[in-house]
Amino acid sequence: MSSIIGNTERPNNALNARSCLQLLKISELQLSGDIDNLDEVWSEFRQIIAASKSHPGYSLSRLSDFLDEIGKIAPQSPKFDRLTDDLAEAFSAQVSNEEDGKVYLQRGLQKLEKDLHFDVIVMLGKAEPLLAALDHREDLIRAQLAISQAYQQSGLLRAARNKALFVQFKTTAPQSVSQRWFWEQWRAFWRPVWGQDRSRIVKR
Known part of the structure; x- marks a missing residue:
């Protein structure tokens, strides 16, 4: 060699x-x-x-x-x-920018698996603007839902809720991803905040 x-x-x-x-x-x-x-x-x-x-x-x-x-x-x-x-x-x-966005997406998901929540937010924050093209919308949504989960697990509950609801709203736009795919991703990334955690969100 x-x-x-x-x-x-x-x-x-x-x-x-x-x-x-x-x-x-x-x-x-x-x-x-x-x-x-x-x-x-x-x-x-x-x-x-x-x-x-x-x-x-x-x-x-x-x-x-x-x-x-x-x-x-x-x-x-x-x-x-x-x-x-x-x-x-x-x-x-x-x-292309979309490809380097995918690099950040994969690194962010690796960190999410290890519960490195603040690192996830930083890494996927770099991915978001690079994945903004319409033909990479699914990757963008995965990044945003992962950020939402990282916010939640870091205790930033209002930020987590707002990010998740924003992504849900964006998927209703024309030419968006299929609703079935979106809800599969939602279940995979977003863990709904109920009980005491929900009351904390409402009071803020």
Whole structure:
């Protein structure tokens, strides 16, 4: 693999080989239980992304798919968050704003799974304006409902309720998503606030 990495005549192959090498390192660190030393891997991926800007033949989409899965083992890593920013920026330059919005969406959902509520709000707040195009409305709604859930779990009940009701209102507009799909997403993300929590919302 080292010979491929050092082959300057085929830069896309070299970047792919560097990516594969980092995936092998991740597997080794996981097997040894040494996942605290993943920061060097994230730094190397950032260098790969930087190098890819001058080599558009390198597949950012494939790398994004890898990172969607890998990121689950590092939900609290600031260096992985910076890697997410780099990937989104590269997508914006190479593909479209909608694609880098999806990068932030996936990272935000990873953090939601680990109950990192304030991180979710920040990450998905970056995704919202990038997913505003009509053909990505479903991704936008998923992001907004996830933010609503993060607000609720952080104790920001009025903000949670307002965000969820706003999303519900937007889905009634012409050319919107199907109501059946919306309510499936609603059940998945939004946990209705009843009982004492509901009374707290009403009194505010």
